[in-house]
Amino acid sequence: MTDVPSISANATRIVPRLDAVEAGATARHDKTDRFISIEGVARRFPSPEGLSTVFEDLWLPVRRGDFMCMIGHSGCGKTTVLNILAGLERPSEGVVIVDGKAIDGPSLDRAVIFQGHSLLPWRTVIGNVAYAVSSRWPKASRVEVEDRARKALATVGLAGSEHKRPYELSGGMKQRVGIARALAIEPKILLMDEPFSALDALSRGLLQDEVRRICTATGQTVFMITHDVDESIYLADRIVLMTNGPRARIAEIVENPLPKIRDRAGLHRTDGFYEIRNHLMDFLVTRSKALRDREVEGLDPRQPSIVRFPTLRQ
Amino acid sequence: MKASLRLRASFLSLIMLVAFLGVWQIAVSGVGKTAAMDPEYAAMMGDSATTGKSAIPGPIDIAETIWGHLKDPFYDHGANDKGLGIQLAYSIARVGIGYTLAMIVAIPTGFLIGMSPLMNKALDPFIQLLRPVSPLAWMPLALYTIKDAGLSAIFVIFICSLWPMLINTAFGVASTRTEWLNVARTLEVGPLRRAFTIVLPAAAPTIVTGMRISIGIAWLVIVAAEMLVGGTGIGYFVWNQWNNLSLANVITSILVIGLVGMVLDQLLARAQRLVTFPE
Ligand SMILES: Nc1ncnc2c1ncn2[C@@H]1O[C@H](COP(=O)(O)OP(=O)(O)O)[C@@H](O)[C@H]1O
Ligand SMILES: [Mg+2]
Numbered sequence: 001m002t003d004v005p006s007i008s009a010n011a012t013r014i015v016p017r018l019d020a021v022e023a024g025a026t027a028r029h030d031k032t033d034r035f036i037s038i039e040g041v042a043r044r045f046p047s048p049e050g051l052s053t054v055f056e057d058l059w060l061p062v063r064r065g066d067f068m069c070m071i072g073h074s075g076c077g078k079t080t081v082l083n084i085l086a087g088l089e090r091p092s093e094g095v096v097i098v099d100g101k102a103i104d105g106p107s108l109d110r111a112v113i114f115q116g117h118s119l120l121p122w123r124t125v126i127g128n129v130a131y132a133v134s135s136r137w138p139k140a141s142r143v144e145v146e147d148r149a150r151k152a153l154a155t156v157g158l159a160g161s162e163h164k165r166p167y168e169l170s171g172g173m174k175q176r177v178g179i180a181r182a183l184a185i186e187p188k189i190l191l192m193d194e195p196f197s198a199l200d201a202l203s204r205g206l207l208q209d210e211v212r213r214i215c216t217a218t219g220q221t222v223f224m225i226t227h228d229v230d231e232s233i234y235l236a237d238r239i240v241l242m243t244n245g246p247r248a249r250i251a252e253i254v255e256n257p258l259p260k261i262r263d264r265a266g267l268h269r270t271d272g273f274y275e276i277r278n279h280l281m282d283f284l285v286t287r288s289k290a291l292r293d294r295e296v297e298g299l300d301p302r303q304p305s306i307v308r309f310p311t312l313r314q
Numbered sequence: 315m316k317a318s319l320r321l322r323a324s325f326l327s328l329i330m331l332v333a334f335l336g337v338w339q340i341a342v343s344g345v346g347k348t349a350a351m352d353p354e355y356a357a358m359m360g361d362s363a364t365t366g367k368s369a370i371p372g373p374i375d376i377a378e379t380i381w382g383h384l385k386d387p388f389y390d391h392g393a394n395d396k397g398l399g400i401q402l403a404y405s406i407a408r409v410g411i412g413y414t415l416a417m418i419v420a421i422p423t424g425f426l427i428g429m430s431p432l433m434n435k436a437l438d439p440f441i442q443l444l445r446p447v448s449p450l451a452w453m454p455l456a457l458y459t460i461k462d463a464g465l466s467a468i469f470v471i472f473i474c475s476l477w478p479m480l481i482n483t484a485f486g487v488a489s490t491r492t493e494w495l496n497v498a499r500t501l502e503v504g505p506l507r508r509a510f511t512i513v514l515p516a517a518a519p520t521i522v523t524g525m526r527i528s529i530g531i532a533w534l535v536i537v538a539a540e541m542l543v544g545g546t547g548i549g550y551f552v553w554n555q556w557n558n559l560s561l562a563n564v565i566t567s568i569l570v571i572g573l574v575g576m577v578l579d580q581l582l583a584r585a586q587r588l589v590t591f592p593e
Contacts, residue, residue, distance in 0.1 A: 088496055106500045118493040122515040122591040131511070135501035167592045185501070 011279060012308045034097070035064035035221060036085070036189065040302075041094035043080050054080050055248045056093065057301045060240065065219045067212075069232035071280065072242030073288055078225040079115070081242075082193050085223060086112045099188065108136050111187035113195045117174040119166040119181075126162035129153060129181045136185040152184035153177070156210055172203030179207070183214065190215070192224040196231065208234060209264065216260065229280045233273070234264060240304075241283050243292040250304045251283065251291045257309035272312045279307070335373045342368040371562040379562040380569075393545075394554060398570065401551040405540060406574065408464065408547065409532045412471025416528065420476050421521065424483025425509065428517070434484065441480065449474035449535050453542055463543035470539045475528040482524025486517030518589035526582035533575045 042056035054077040062068050070078050083089040085096060087106035095102045098110070119128050129149035134140065140148075153162060156176040166174055175195060182190055195211075196204040212235055215222050226232050232239045239254040257276060258267075267273060371379075387399025427434045449470045456466035490513050498508045540549025548571060555563035 086500060088499060106502060108500075108502050110500070112496070112500045114493060114496070116493055118497055120494060120497065120512070120515070121593045132501055135503055165592070 033063050034061040035099060036062035037097040039095050039097060041084060041091040041096065043077065043084065044092045053247050054245055058250060059302045060250055060304065062221065062223060065221055067215060067222045067235055067237045068240060069236035070225050070240040070242060071227055071229065071232050072248065073244050073284065074227065076242050076245040076248040078242060079193055082191050082223065082225055086110055086191050108185055109188040111182035111185055111190055113178050113182050113192040115193045117178045119174060119177055121166050124163050124165055125158065125177050126150065126153065128177055129184050132181045133184050148184055152180040155183065155214060156180045172199050172207060175199065175207060179211065188221065190220050190222045192222065194225050194227065205264065211235065229277060233258065233276060234262060234267060239280065244288050247292065249292065249301065251287065252305045252307050254279065254307045257312045259313065270312050272309065276309055339372045339374065342370050342372040371565065375562050376565050379566045383566065398551065401546060401548045402570065402574065404546040405536050405548040408468050409471055409536050412468040413475045413529060413532050416472045416475035416479060420479035421483050424480045425487050427484035428487025445477045450538055450542065453539065463545055467536065467539045467543050471532045471536060474535045475532045478527040478531065479524040483517065483521045486520025487513055490516040519586065522582065522586045522589050526579065526586060529578050529582055533578055537571060
């Protein structure tokens with residue numbers, strides 16, 4: 001059995017022609033479509049048996065204003081991809097181009113919301129946000145810094161908790177501070193690494209709503225890692241599926257058929273919702289492993305295939 | 315419940331103190347004339363031989379001695395007879411100077427070691443070799459090079475305060491959490507600002523713990539150092555009183571040394587609470 005396990009009957013798989021233009025040329029001719037472009041990136045770590053490859057020859061375009069979710073099993077290299085995008089780690093090979101420039105280390109243009117909340121425990125809530133604001137605008141007056149921090153906290157519903165310390169907050173509130181800190185610096189790109197995985201279902205839902213509201217309102221470009229299928233369907237415009245590691249690959253990019261305006265409560269009653277959900281679940285359960293183990297014909301790492309479903313109406 | 319526990323503990327402490335003082339008093343008091351003796355011979359032999367009264371002073375003698383010192387702590391009757399307050403002031407000043415100098419050297423060096431794995435590895439053998447050396451072993455070298463007893467004592471304090479602060483600072487700095495450093499990196503915070511706004515607050519509890527260990531050691535060492543160099547200071551005072559066979563003064567000194575040590579420790583414990591952040 002050499003063929004890839006099949007995808008849903010309704011979905012269309014777009015496999016780009018293999019003779020498509022070189023990636024450099026592509027980047028030039030549709031620049032707006034490649035606001036972020038991961039180009040031939042590899043990451044290897046030294047291991048007892050020489051170098052171990054987390055992934056190699058990874059190519060991924062992200063459009064401006066896109067909300068992109070990456071899903072894949074734990075250990076496949078999602079955090080590594082995000083750290084490379086953030087500039088916290090250097091790729092062993094390849095480059096990441098953001099807004100026409102190859103990235104070289106971390107930048108205030110790319111805000112990160114970490115998996116743990118990573119607040120500074122010796123600062124108050126507003127102190128944490130103000131730290132980011134004063135890093136972004138070093139010449140801003142104290143009043144201005146505080147003003148921006150206060151506004152950012154209000155956006156995530158934390159008005160009134162400014163002078164609490166992180167240890168006094170619940171997990172959900174801490175993560176809100178992390179979101180406020182990231183948004184306060186008005187980044188071009190928001191990078192999130194499983195931001196809600198440590199939260200209970202209720203606060204997770206609330207925070208997903210907040211993030212979706214804020215990001216769609218401002219047209220924020222977002223790259224978010226999750227291993228929660230429902231979360232990715234509710235939030236993302238496009239969902240990147242990553243196969244298991246080691247030597248993980250991008251299996252496909254699923255275009256989310258849900259309309260831009262989404263209603264969480266009605267999500268699971270939407271016609272066709274289960275089709276995309278099943279497609280993603282199938283991927284996690286079986287295809288994520290199968291696709292790594294087999295050389296798949298027509299899977300060009302430079303042009304990840306795109307899967308489209310008929311547009312859904314809520 | 316908590317308050318009552320504290321209350322009961324204080325009560326118990328008090329009982330133990332009273333019992334201890336009582337036993338002490340009884341143990342050292344004599345039983346009156348033990349045998350008929352030629353009064354001249356008895357006077358020559360002293361109370362301890364003739365009445366069974368111990369040469370070790372009892373709590374009442376100590377209380378009298380303490381009262382004497384409290385009445386006039388700062389008298390100065392020449393080189394060998396200075397008030398307890400003056401002697402303490404000398405010791406505290408020496409510890410203060412030596413300790414402050416050690417802080418000025420140890421904390422920046424600790425930062426360097428903690429931030430640079432290269433410096434850490436390069437300096438490690440020196441630290442490992444010098445740290446176990448008793449600070450008093452430096453005394454002859456200090457006396458020979460500095461040629462001043464007081465300064466040599468300060469140098470010994472400097473040396474003994476150095477290591478705990480140096481090692482704790484290096485450790486605290488090196489164990490600053492990567493997630494906090496990453497916050498600074500993604501915010502493009504420069505190295506100097508990062509050192510002061512991330513590394514210093516993150517390492518502060520460990521650094522102050524080192525400072526607390528250092529002050530304890532410094533206060534232990536100053537007594538021994540001053541016994542060696544003589545002249546002034548509480549250590550010299552103790553030795554001098556031993557030579558005068560005034561055990562009441564020796565015991566008084568022990569109490570006073572303990573008291574000052576406790577105060578110094580409590581000061582740093584307070585500093586520790588100030589820089590500790592709950593998580
Ligand atoms: N610093 C490192 N040294 C060695 N191996 C690492 C390091 N960081 C990550 N890895 C390996 O890279 C792989 C991917 O890790 P990660 O990106 O954290 O996965 P994910 O976020 O998808 O769970 C894992 O197998 C992990 O063991
Ligand atoms: Mg991860």
